[in-house]
Amino acid sequence: MARGRTAPRLVDVAERAGVSLATASRALSGREGVSPAVAERVQAVAAELGYVVNAHARSLAGGSASIVGLIVHQIDDPYFSEIAAGVISVAYEHGITVQICHSARDPENELRQIRTLVANNVRAIIVAGSGYVGDEVETAAKRELAAFQDTGGRVAVIGRHALRADAVLPDNEDAGAALAEHLVGLGHRQIAIASGTVNLTTVVDRLAGIERALADHGIDIDDLPLVEAEFTRDGGAYAAERILAEHPGSTAIIALNDAMAIGALATLRAHGVAVPSQMSVVGFDDVTVAADLAPSLTTVRLPMAEMGADALMMALKDPSSRPRRRHTGHELMVRDSSGPVRA
Template sequence: MEPAPTTRLDDVARALGVSAATVSRALSGKAGVSTQLAERVRETARSMGYVANEHARSLAGGTSSVVGLVVHEIGDPYFTEIAGGLVEAAEEHDLLVQVCHAGRDPGRELKQVRTLVAHGVRAIVLAGSGHTDPEVEAGVRATLEGYTVRGGRVVVIGRRHLDSDALGPDNTGAGAALARHLHDLGHRRVVVLSGPSWLTTVEDRLSGIRSVLDARGDVDLQVLETDFTRDGAAAAALTALERWPATTAVLALNDAMAIGVLDSLRRRGVDVPGQVSVVGFDDVAVAAQLSPSLTTTRFPLADMGREALDLVLAPPGASPRRRRIDHELVVRESTAPPPTDHHQE
């Protein structure tokens, strides 16, 4: 076969019907590939003219000064604060951070991950919710597997279906804490403004809320799905109050959404918390500065960014390392007992 200088590792893998990771292991002499298959891989690679890119190999091995960070929404304070912590930590190591915005689009995320891998970044951090269907992440999972086999390092934040070191915010516990807070105040007519149900963060936060309010058995709980954004929640809040006018508490599944709710209710002349209490998740920096200040659950966002950088620069373990990030309930001015005419014992 005529040598093809542009032949890639993926081309060899496709010709053999195996993964890129298997081809990489076979060509580098690593364990995990049978002698017979390794010989087939080497012969196919030779016949296709594949030549290992030593420059890319050295970058994946850790000599690059760039770390890739993929986030869902760079304008969301949740991701901004994580990115800030990671960038600050990277500067201490004389590293640069390349930030990519995926917009919660799986195809766009895959394209960005592949681009980071192709550019030979030293490490990759994926921040943001995964998908409830693991098959949606199959492309990203395969790409990252090949990248790590070649020496790259990966850490994910808030993902459960990727075989990488991970930081996992306790979203279920945070949801339960907020639900208990509202119930203890006396709220029995509660609306949850939910993001897309296919996000694992949404699934986990809603699960925590239901674990408390469904168990109490005396709460009229409504769930309205909208965009996981400030604008989506601002519009959904008005829809919710029109549909369920007796609502005394609105539980938004992130602080950006809660900020949208507060703005929307203020414009409509609805008193918070006199008529309706509002809560969020994450405790972004601006939450304490709002009027009224926002009751929420705190995750140490900047610290999460720093911890992700430390973990991604550490030598890999024998198996993926999972670190749970605990929450803290932060009670502020946006919650109070419901109006007397709405209170139910």
């Protein structure tokens, strides 16, 4: 039965009939790929539960909707721009239009964007970017997206833990460990961290990887300076200013994304601090411009365009009984911004 809801859902029909969501959807919409016996059973269960096929759901399942919504934290952040490029490339191949929404890393604004996309009858919603620590923050978004899926909409997420949907999961923790190992291998022990807001799950995961690698070398992350700032170029510039003023003995900065690393490099240049001979700087993501900076940025590469493409491909597939998960790899890109600790 529908668990505490006023109307039964497609998932209730599927569970009672003992079939997958995809099979239940096909059976009720008269599509091919379901035996007559199974279709009859599913339809009987739907009648017993009082489930009514939503006309909007049929148009979504049949592929007539030609718009998908993409919600990103920061559209001018190259990380999200490259994800969007991957989504758009797949959408173009399927004749689909992408409506891009900007949440500014505000969970309340993200919720408003989700509701707007649902109201616009989009075919699918892709939510890209970190979740937020504390389930209560995402409860409303989870509820809205679940209701959207119950009526035939499709959802895929990138870098989210709590939302029940097909997900592309960046290799944040292991990539963070790779950066820390790289710096420790160069002799650095006085390492400062330029961090985004610590209630972002992406930040939590990246810090966990750094902490794990440092602990393997007897370094306690709690003994290192961590400056929390906006997850942007300006945030990185601010963090570097604080590090120079308050922790002048630092020999390296780990910025938790490339935008922050770029801001840190600008601040160090303005203060006449040579990189990497006086201060090493490493970033995270490997955005397109990272290799073209002066000095070029040491970072870890995540397959951002591929992540966007994979998320939309998931969203275009029939739903499965359990959310699909795809974990990305990572690659350490050693460039000119990191070097041996100064004597």
